[in-house]
Structures are given as C-alpha cells and as structure tokens.
Amino acid sequence: LDLVDIAALAAAAGDTPLLVDNTVATPVLQRPARHGAALVLHSATKSIGGHGDVLAGVVACDEDWAARLRQVRALTGAILHPLGAYLLHRGLQTLPLRVRAQSAGAEKLAAWLARHPAVDRVHHPGLDDPAGLVGRQMTGTGSLLAFEVRGGAPAAATVAAACRLITHAVSLGGVDTLVQHPASLTHRPVTGDARPAGGLLRLSVGLEDPEDLRADLEQALAALG
Numbered sequence: 141l142d143l144v145d146i147a148a149l150a151a152a153a154g155d156t157p158l159l160v161d162n163t164v165a166t167p168v169l170q171r172p173a174r175h176g177a178a179l180v181l182h183s184a185t186k187s188i189g190g191h192g193d194v195l196a197g198v199v200a201c202d203e204d205w206a207a208r209l210r211q212v213r214a215l216t217g218a219i220l221h222p223l224g225a226y227l228l229h230r231g232l233q234t235l236p237l238r239v240r241a242q243s244a245g246a247e248k249l250a251a252w253l254a255r256h257p258a259v260d261r262v263h264h265p266g267l268d269d270p271a272g273l274v275g276r277q278m279t280g281t282g283s284l285l286a287f288e289v290r291g292g293a294p295a296a297a298t299v300a301a302a303c304r305l306i307t308h309a310v311s312l313g314g315v316d317t318l319v320q321h322p323a324s325l326t327h328r329p330v331t332g333d334a335r336p337a338g339g340l341l342r343l344s345v346g347l348e349d350p351e352d353l354r355a356d357l358e359q360a361l362a363a364l365g
C-alpha cells in the first residue's frame with residue numbers, strides 16, 4: 141500500500157507509455173492521466189461496480205490508444221455484456237459517495253489498529269506518506285488497509301475466523317467489509333521473500349458503521365487471549 145509519485149514516474153519513463161492501475165483509488169480519489177499516465181486501468185469489478193455482482197475491466201486513454209485497443213478487443217472478444225454494462229452504470233451513480241465514506245472508515249480503523257497491543261504494524265497510506273502525495277496527487281487514501289497480528293499465521297487465522305460482521309473473503313472495493321489472509325489464500329503459491337508475512341491480514345472496508353467494524357475487530361483480536 142505504498143504510494144508512488146506518478147508524475148515522477150512519467151518523467152522518468154520519457155517516451156515510454158506509463159500505465160497505472162487505479163483500481164484501489166478510483167477516479168474519485170486519483171486521476172493518473174493528469175500526472176502523465178498514458179493509460180489508466182480499473183478492475184471495474186471492484187469499487188466501480190461496488191456490489192460484487194459484475195465482472196468487468198476499464199482502460200481509460202486517449203483516442204489513439206483506444207483505436208489500437210479496439211483492434212485487440214475485436215480479436216479477443218472481450219466485450220462487456222449488456223447486464224454488466226447496466227450494473228456498472230448503476231455503480232457509477234453512487235461511486236463518489238461510497239468511495240469517500242469507505243476511505244473515511246478505513247482511516248479511522250487504521251488509526252485504531254495502529255494503537256492496538258495485538259497488532260505489530262498497520263499498512264495504510266494515511267499513516268506513512270513521506271512524499272506528501274495524499275492531498276497533492278490523491279484526495280483520499282482509499283478503502284484498503286492491512287495489519288500484521290502478533291503471533292504470525294496462526295494468530296491471523298484466529299482473528300479472521302473470529303470476525304462476525306466482517307466477512308472472510310477475497311475481493312475489495314465493495315459495500316461489504318472483507319478480511320483475507322493473503323499468505324494462505326491469494327499469495328499461497330508465492331515462494332520465498334515474495335510471500336506476505338504470515339501474520340498479515342488485508343481489510344477492504346465497506347459501508348458499515350466504522351464503530352461496528354471496530355467492535356468486531358476488537359472482539360476478534362480478543363480471541364487471541
């Protein structure tokens with residue numbers, strides 16, 4: 141969850157086109173094209189759809205790039221079906237409201253977790269931004285955070301299983317808050333130093349009241365004894 145200076149990357153890239161995956165920030169919190177990105181990628185399944193019921197992707201670019209990508213789309217058949225388009229259109233109507241509320245909730249939870257005695261470390265853009273990109277490049281920090289539980293993988297598994305309001309599942313950006321253990325799920329095939337710490341849990345904050353989420357995390361962390 142480290143932030144990257146897009147303008148600096150674009151300058152370093154020179155004539156090489158820069159592609160930025162803006163899925164977590166969404167267009168609400170960050171506009172990479174304004175900082176020099178040639179193409180901006182979104183997994184629209186996440187925040188843009190927002191309800192976990194559509195599979196789609198978006199590439200935002202200028203007309204020259206769009207013409208080239210249309211040729212690829214014609215050859216591969218990657219065309220969004222009508223219901224998927226409708227669901228994305230529905231999601232766009234509430235996108236700013238959802239993203240800002242989720243971002244605010246994630247900031248509150250990150251600050252609380254950073255003070256919890258059972259937590260070794262919290263990863264969240266609002267807690268560590270040495271380049272000052274929040275406010276300059278981004279208008280918010282997003283709905284995603286991660287925290288490392290003391291006790292390693294067994295402790296993390298205990299906390300995830302003890303959550304009641306928060307669902308143990310893999311995704312992000314939706315209206316429901318999700319927790320996942322990357323080392324045993326999404327990153328299980330990864331070997332060596334590339335695998336996340338065993339005690340790390342990823343949290344995608346939804347639209348529940350942050351106090352309800354804090355209470356759920358508190359009782360889940362209390363299960364460690």
